[in-house]
Amino acid sequence: MHVTKSDVQKRKKLGTFGENLAPDLLARAGFINIKSLNQLKHNHEFADFYAERGGKKFIISVKARNKWELPNRSNPLPHYNNRYKFGDPAKKYPKHAFDVANRYDATAAWLAIAFERLTYDAYFWTVQQLLDIGRDGRGIPMTPKYTKLYECIVVDELHHYDYEEFRNLPAGIETPNPTINSRS
Secondary structure (H helix, E strand, O other), rough: OOOOHHHHHHHHHHHHHHHHHHHHHHHHHHOEEEEEEEHHHOOOOOOOEEEEEOOEEEEEEEEEEEEEEEOOOOOOOOOOEEEEEOOOOOOOOOHHHHHHHHHHOEEEEEEEEEEEEEEEEEEEEEEHHHOOOOOOEEEEOOOOOHHHOOEEEEEEEEEOHHHHHHOOOOOOOOOOHHHHOOOO
């Protein structure tokens, strides 16, 4: 797949939207002492936030993505964006995540935010929990089979972002959830 400059800009905007939502989502999930690691170091390795809950420390990677992927030859309808990658494959995830977490005496975790036209879902879990269910720890599976295992923070929460800024489906193609798309 050819990635255009426009694709990169849309992904950056989506990432920024996710990082803007993250502090409130983490607070709603009971986290305290929430700190942006990207303010300490631009584009911090693995994690975007540090937070604590229940006496435990976490470094948290925020992964904001479109919930649906583009149709393709093998699947002509929009389908789940089924895996949110942690980043550069050369970084040897999950070892890299654990190494960074060790520097903070913390647990490596993630916050996945799945955007649709008007709403988003948000889930939290740790990298170790992914390994415990037999996943490789290099990405977050996001199909219903897996999202039902995660700590769900919100589902179908309205957002205030302009969908056209991060839309990844061609004009005229909508997601399989018409009630969400037509909500006003």
